[in-house]
Amino acid sequence: MASLFASLGRSLIKLLIVLPVIIGLSISSTAMAAQWDAETLTVPAGSGGQQVTFSESEIKSASKLFKSNCATCHNQGVTKTNQNVGLDLEALSLASPPRDNVDGLVDFLKNPMSYDGEYSIADTHPGISSSDVYVQMRSLNDDDLRLIAGYILTAEKVQGDQWGGGKIYF
Ligand code: HEC
Numbered sequence: 273m274a275s276l277f278a279s280l281g282r283s284l285i286k287l288l289i290v291l292p293v294i295i296g297l298s299i300s301s302t303a304m305a306a307q308w309d310a311e312t313l314t315v316p317a318g319s320g321g322q323q324v325t326f327s328e329s330e331i332k333s334a335s336k337l338f339k340s341n342c343a344t345c346h347n348q349g350v351t352k353t354n355q356n357v358g359l360d361l362e363a364l365s366l367a368s369p370p371r372d373n374v375d376g377l378v379d380f381l382k383n384p385m386s387y388d389g390e391y392s393i394a395d396t397h398p399g400i401s402s403s404d405v406y407v408q409m410r411s412l413n414d415d416d417l418r419l420i421a422g423y424i425l426t427a428e429k430v431q432g433d434q435w436g437g438g439k440i441y442f
Pocket of ligand 1: 342346358377385386388396397398
């Protein structure tokens with residue numbers, strides 16, 4: 273009888289250990305699911321109010337393109353060599369022309385311009401127009417550029433303040 277209670281007690285203790293783990297796992301998987309919901313994956317397509325929805329796998333492959341081509345300077349959406357011009361949504365929206373939409377970003381990656389839109393920075397920033405110098409840009413087609421734009425525009429929604437947070441702009 274005593275041993276029955278002892279083994280019941282042990283099972284109860286095991287249950288008490290396992291239960292929080294199961295609950296914890298199910299909570300974190302719901303959080304992950306929410307991270308990739310349609311709202312997160314939907315971003316402005318252009319300046320006219322149209323929207324475009326990416327798939328989770330598109331954004332994940334875009335993150336690899338971003339890491340290999342852009343992260344040396346823009347890791348986590350910050351610009352190492354010019355802390356004033358981040359890749360967070362607010363900084364992008366205040367650029368001229370605004371870059372907080374897919375077309376605006378693709379256009380920038382073809383012909384990079386200064387933040388105020390006054391002059392070309394193709395000599396110092398990777399772009400398709402200067403892919404003779406920035407040879408890695410030769411391997412990126414229009415679809416890749418759109419994916420990279422999608423990655424940048426969803427990053428803040430997925431990563432929160434870890435992306436480009438807390439900078440000052442001019
Ligand atoms: C050699 C460093 C470097 C690399 C590599 C680089 N950038 Fe930049 N990027 C900068 C700098 C510096 C600026 C600010 C330029 C300015 O306005 O004078 C900038 C600005 C930008 C902006 C404008 C941000 C805004 O708020 O308007 C975008 C968008 C951008 N980069 C995207 C990219 C992407 C995408 C890649 C990869 C294909 C990339 N950059 C690679 C240095 C870099």
